[in-house]
Amino acid sequence: MTKPLVSLDDFEQHALRNLDRNALDYYRSGAQDMITLRENQRAFDRVFIRPRVLRDVSTVSLSTTILGQHIASPICIAPTAMQRMAHPDGELATARAAERRSTCMVLSSWSTTRIEDVAVGSGVKWLQLYVYKDREATRRLIERAQDSGYTAIALTVDTPFLGRRLPDIRNRFRLPPHLTMANFVDQGKAQVGAADNASGLAAYVASQIDPTLNWSHVQWVKSVARIPVLVKGILTAEDARLAVDAGVDGIIVSNHGGRQLDTVPATIDVLEEVCRAVDGRIEVYLDGGVRRGTDVFKALALGARAVFLGRPVLWALNYNGEDGVVEMLDMINEELRLAMSLAGCISVTDITRSHVTIPNQPRL
Ligand SMILES: Cc1cc2nc3c(=O)[nH]c(=O)nc-3n(C[C@H](O)[C@H](O)[C@H](O)COP(=O)(O)O)c2cc1C
Numbered sequence: 001m002t003k004p005l006v007s008l009d010d011f012e013q014h015a016l017r018n019l020d021r022n023a024l025d026y027y028r029s030g031a032q033d034m035i036t037l038r039e040n041q042r043a044f045d046r047v048f049i050r051p052r053v054l055r056d057v058s059t060v061s062l063s064t065t066i067l068g069q070h071i072a073s074p075i076c077i078a079p080t081a082m083q084r085m086a087h088p089d090g091e092l093a094t095a096r097a098a099e100r101r102s103t104c105m106v107l108s109s110w111s112t113t114r115i116e117d118v119a120v121g122s123g124v125k126w127l128q129l130y131v132y133k134d135r136e137a138t139r140r141l142i143e144r145a146q147d148s149g150y151t152a153i154a155l156t157v158d159t160p161f162l163g164r165r166l167p168d169i170r171n172r173f174r175l176p177p178h179l180t181m182a183n184f185v186d187q188g189k190a191q192v193g194a195a196d197n198a199s200g201l202a203a204y205v206a207s208q209i210d211p212t213l214n215w216s217h218v219q220w221v222k223s224v225a226r227i228p229v230l231v232k233g234i235l236t237a238e239d240a241r242l243a244v245d246a247g248v249d250g251i252i253v254s255n256h257g258g259r260q261l262d263t264v265p266a267t268i269d270v271l272e273e274v275c276r277a278v279d280g281r282i283e284v285y286l287d288g289g290v291r292r293g294t295d296v297f298k299a300l301a302l303g304a305r306a307v308f309l310g311r312p313v314l315w316a317l318n319y320n321g322e323d324g325v326v327e328m329l330d331m332i333n334e335e336l337r338l339a340m341s342l343a344g345c346i347s348v349t350d351i352t353r354s355h356v357t358i359p360n361q362p363r364l
Pocket residue numbers: 026027028040078079080081108109110128156232254255256257258259287288289290308309310311312
């Protein structure tokens with residue numbers, strides 16, 4: 001009899017045995033020495049929960065809102081590119097799982113399924129945006145998303161160039177030829193071929209993505225979009241203040257899962273700094289290294305409105321498609337429910353800064 005999966009790490013262990021090297025290395029790797037990648041998870045272990053007891057936790061609700069839209073839990077799905085390398089149903093399976101569990105899915109610009117084809121059902125969907133050198137191609141992405149019912153644009157601001165991911169260089173990463181970057185098929189930008197002594201992806205980014213990316217692009221995206229605009233990839237109070245000044249609707253504290261600049265801090269370590277700078281004016285979310293219900297609890301205690309999962313979704317997709325993602329979401333949601341119960345919180349608004357302590361760290 002096969003053993004049941006009991007943690008999100010078990011989904012990863014399955015994928016390690018099951019995925020081909022090109023896809024596995026692309027999904028799991030971080031930039032350079034992968035120090036930030038490791039830190040993202042380890043930093044959660046340095047935060048401790050201060051539980052309150054004797055508070056009747058017979059009924060606990062995980063429900064919340066993001067940008068005014070209701071979701072069943074503060075655990076959402078981060079944009080990850082090229083999901084059909086993990087499972088033939090790729091992004092469509094993820095979208096269906098997100099809808100079944102009433103949570104938000106962010107679709108990558110670099111999905112292997114078209115924006116319109118993922119816009120099934122009534123689930124909350126945001127589009128993650130990369131700014132192409134070709135401004136019209138970028139504008140079309142925004143328009144296609146809003147025409148298809150996506151309710152926000154998450155502009156990724158940490159990728160003017162691709163981080164240096166050594167395994168992808170060694171493998172000369174390429175998108176398998178039967179797949180495409182589906183949103184760009186009619187524009188001749190849909191293939192990521194192998195490059196000489198380089199990751200095909202890094203070569204693609206260098207040729208297509210606009211490295212002049214700056215705050216004026218945020219204004220441009222806001223001027224095109226009729227839906228809220230967030231910035232994804234903020235790690236400092238300084239940039240958080242600029243983001244508020246720029247009039248964005250939300251911030252995703254993210255270091256791109258440790259895949260861009262190595263040795264930047266873990267996201268949980270900078271969350272409080274960002275939240276203080278924002279001072280409640282807009283919503284702040286976090287991604288990076290979230291693997292357990294207690295991690296989610298800690299992020300909420302330190303100021304996040306919700307968290308987003310990247311790699312665990314890919315591992316779960318690879319394990320069992322749509323049902324795998326549902327199983328994974330159920331697992332971490334139940335972990336969060338139990339953590340809240342044992343810490344004496346019956347709703348997400350009950351989770352406050354006083355529910356965590358970071359030993360040996362002076363409070364900000
Ligand atoms: C394989 C992979 C592909 C990704 N693709 C994108 C992408 O297309 N756009 C984007 O903004 N972030 C992308 N990310 C970053 C995620 O949105 C997210 O920031 C990160 O994965 C969170 O960390 P976690 O994987 O530890 O949960 C990608 C991450 C991975 C692992």
